[in-house]
Amino acid sequence: MMSSHILKKGTKKHHISLLxxxxxxxxxxxxxxxxxxCLHSTVSSLIKSYGLEIPRERKKLPNTRxxxxxxxxxxxxxxxITIIKELL
Numbered sequence: 001m002m003s004s005h006i007l008k009k010g011t012k013k014h015h016i017s018l019l020x021x022x023x024x025x026x027x028x029x030x031x032x033x034x035x036x037x038c039l040h041s042t043v044s045s046l047i048k049s050y051g052l053e054i055p056r057e058r059k060k061l062p063n064t065r066x067x068x069x070x071x072x073x074x075x076x077x078x079x080x081i082t083i084i085k086e087l088l
Contacts, residue, residue, distance in 0.1 A: 020076040027071040
């Protein structure tokens with residue numbers, strides 16, 4: 001069920017949505033930027049709560065040891081940005 005509630009400032013959902021609405025592409029490796037250690041759960045919650053698409057793609061990115069690992073990278077579609085800007 002989609003919610004039309006405004007995202008509360010200071011929450012994890014608000015912070016992640018703000019980053020995505022600015023065009024950021026995020027993965028679990030970005031937890032220092034996002035402060036979110038369970039990005040996949042936050043993405044799932046945003047999809048369920050607000051009817052967002054949040055496209056994802058698998059990428060090979062370097063970890064802290066500079067080894068390539070396979071991660072899921074998320075971003076907002078143009079449609080998602082339009083929806084979320086009304087809620088921020």
